[in-house]
Amino acid sequence: MSKMTGGEAIIKSLRKNGVDTVFALPGGQLDFLFDAMYKEGEGIRLIHTRHEQATAYMAYGYAKSTGKVGTCAVVPGPGLLNAAGALCTAWSNYAPVLCISGQIPSTAIGKGYGDLHEINDQLGMISHITKWSSSIDHPAEAPVKVAEAFKQMATGYPRPVEIEMPMDIMALEAEVTLLEGNNNHPKLPVDADQINEALGMLQKAKKPMIVVGSGALDAYQQVRQFAEALQIPVMACRSGKGIMPSDNYLSANFPMGHRLWGDCDVVLAIGTRLNWPLTMWGKDDDLKVIRVDVDPTQLSRICEPELGIVADAGDVLDALLAANGSYQAESREAELSELKQAVDADVREKVGPQMQYLDVIREELPRDGIFVDEVTQVGFVSWYGFPVYEPRQHISAGYQGTLGYGYATALGVMAGNMDKKVIQVSGDGGFMFTMQELSTAVQYQLPLVTVIFNDRRFTNVQRQQKEWFDGRVICSDLHNPDFVKMAESFGANGFKASCPETMREAIRKAFDTAGPSIIEVEINEFFPAPWPFLMMPQNRQSVCS
Structure with missing residues (x-):
């Protein structure tokens, strides 16, 4: 236990959770947070921007490209609202972005005095575009609240989170017990019966395909192994691009995926909303859909799948690979390469x-x-x-x-x-x-x-x-x-x-x-x-x- 300000408690807790870069813009309610970053020295790389929207966009880009948490800090009220467009983007793209917001003095919150940057129910406002948000009302709470923020981003589906601290609490000195970062969070169990059912459907399928989104990014190696074993083309539109290398004959871009969809009999959708294929291309009784997602609300959002598996994509694919054993489907390289070339020619023409x-x-x-x-x-x-x-x-x-x-x-x-x-x-x-x-x-x-x-x-x-x-x-x-x-x-x-x-x-x-x-x-x-x-x-x- 050590004595430190609220601002120092936040920054030291960030360091305990592996944060080395913060994108931020200074302002009155963040003075003690910035002083804490100054004291942290080379332990924190601080990049300050010229507008609050850029702090959160930079944190978004950092998170999407590295897979690590992107961290930003802004003043409350208009500062947080300026960052909201980027947080909205991070929300829609399942990006782990931590936004730290200042707040007016704790004694004035909810009073309507008209303090600088005051906004009514700031936590309630930001809750609509964050997975979790919380106020830190004493320096001693900072390690616990920061740890919970990282847990929220590391478990289930990742999305932005927000923590805020009143400016007087950032300045307050108190005894604080720092917590070590924890990456060992429990995972959802994988149902062996569902794995066997999914594998049976895919092995028997004549024209299967895989559709991947951002939920499969960290399972790309397993996606590649499974697709190679069963010779299943893998389609991605935006976030899933690169899970299967574009120069592999099993990689399908969006227009190639459209052509495959028309004849497909089984789709394995991994960590994707599957929005455009289902809402624009459609589905019928001859097309069976298997969905894998850590978010159970995604499975039946558009229509009920024939099989829905709520678990981590990597764990599901590990189980599918183990169950598949040494099975190797006949190569589809000639067929799929010809289709890739035809689609590419069509794209270049138009x-x-x-x-x-x-x-x-x-x-x-x-x-x-x-x-x-x-x-x-x-x-x-x-x-x-x-x-x-x-x-x-x-x-x-x-x-x-x-x-x-x-x-x-x-x-x-x-x-x-x-x-x-x-x-x-x-x-x-x-x-x-x-x-x-x-x-x-x-x-x-x-x-x-x-x-x-x-x-x-x-x-x-x-x-x-x-x-x-x-x-x-x-x-x-x-x-x-x-x-x-x-x-x-x-x-x-x-x-x-x-x-x-x-x-x-x-x-x-x-x-x-x-x-x-x-x-x-x-x-x-x-x-x-x-x-x-x-x-x-x-x-x-x-x-x-």
């Missing part, structure tokens, strides 16, 4: 301009590099057109579609992967949401390479205005700065490109130059719509009214 840029990025990005998308035309096509070879190499906003998330998120990815190359793509509209974080990138020398496709419009919006509203264009044209000069004014590197090959030259220069880089690609024509390979037609019976 969205060739985006693919030309993605091809260059793939060729220049090392095999272990990380790609971060944005809500933009090239980003959409990357979901099915950009190959990755390991999990956590393709980062997206998932179903939240958070325009502007990309640049700050990619800085968090870079901070967590300084030994790797990271490329992020943005549209001109989305980049401007967090462009001020160029300052952060330069200050901390984060060597992120960002490609901005500048067509001076919100392309999705304007395309729909032209197609749906007889060409009535409103508020979708953009006035932009010179992005190269803007980057240089911050002290970053700036390059211009006008085609895939000049972008290649710029990427090479950026990789060879220290610090962050911006590559502005001038786009004059509309990119082809990416939607034909995402909003694909129903090929089974509808399951949604």
Whole structure:
């Protein structure tokens, strides 16, 4: 037991739980927390941002790309609300993000005095986009509350959590007993009968397929072994990309998965909502679905599966592999390779301009590099057109579609992967949401390479205005700065490109130059719509009214 302030109790508890990086923005209610980080010295790498939204986006990128907890700290009220878009993104993508919020003095909470940054029922507000949240009302509570936060993120399905401490409690000195971090949490049991039933269905199936989401990221090796043994193609859309390497004939992108779905008789869905396949493509009695998820509410959210297994994906796959023994199905390489080639040709025919840029990025990005998308035309096509070879190499906003998330998120990815190359793509509209974080990138020398496709419009919006509203264009044209000069004014590197090959030259220069880089690609024509390979037609019976 040692005497320390509430702020010190939080920071020392973070260290006990393995946190070495915090993304934060200082303010009055966090003064004692920042002083505690100062005292911690090199034990905590503190990266401060220029806007609260960036603290949580960076924590999100750090978490999604490393698999570790991403930690951010913001002032209460408007500070926490500014971070809410990123926490919402982390919620929808099952990312373990810990948000630490300050709070007004404990004696004023709920009184409505009008204290700086006061918000009514802050815990209640944030509870809708966090898995768990709690107030720390005495320094001695900090180790227990921090330990519970990490337990919540490590058990069941990971999602963001929030802890907050009133500013007077952060300053209060008291005797505190620190707790050692605990990664030994109980797991859900695996039902042997369910394993045997699932294996029997898959071994007897004529056209099985596997669909993976973020719940299978840490079980990628078992997914690969099981798919190889039974020769089952593995489809991923966003979060599951790289679980099966894209250059393996068993790897299926989204449009290939659509073609497989039409003839499929058994689907093994692992750690995925299975939203688009079920709601858009449909299901009938000839298609049997086996779902594996730690979240029981996911199993029957859209329709009842033939078999639902509530357990950790890795444990289920270990059991399936053990039960499968030495069984090896006949190779489907010729069949699936032919289908992959046909789908790739179709994609290149319809969205060739985006693919030309993605091809260059793939060729220049090392095999272990990380790609971060944005809500933009090239980003959409990357979901099915950009190959990755390991999990956590393709980062997206998932179903939240958070325009502007990309640049700050990619800085968090870079901070967590300084030994790797990271490329992020943005549209001109989305980049401007967090462009001020160029300052952060330069200050901390984060060597992120960002490609901005500048067509001076919100392309999705304007395309729909032209197609749906007889060409009535409103508020979708953009006035932009010179992005190269803007980057240089911050002290970053700036390059211009006008085609895939000049972008290649710029990427090479950026990789060879220290610090962050911006590559502005001038786009004059509309990119082809990416939607034909995402909003694909129903090929089974509808399951949604």
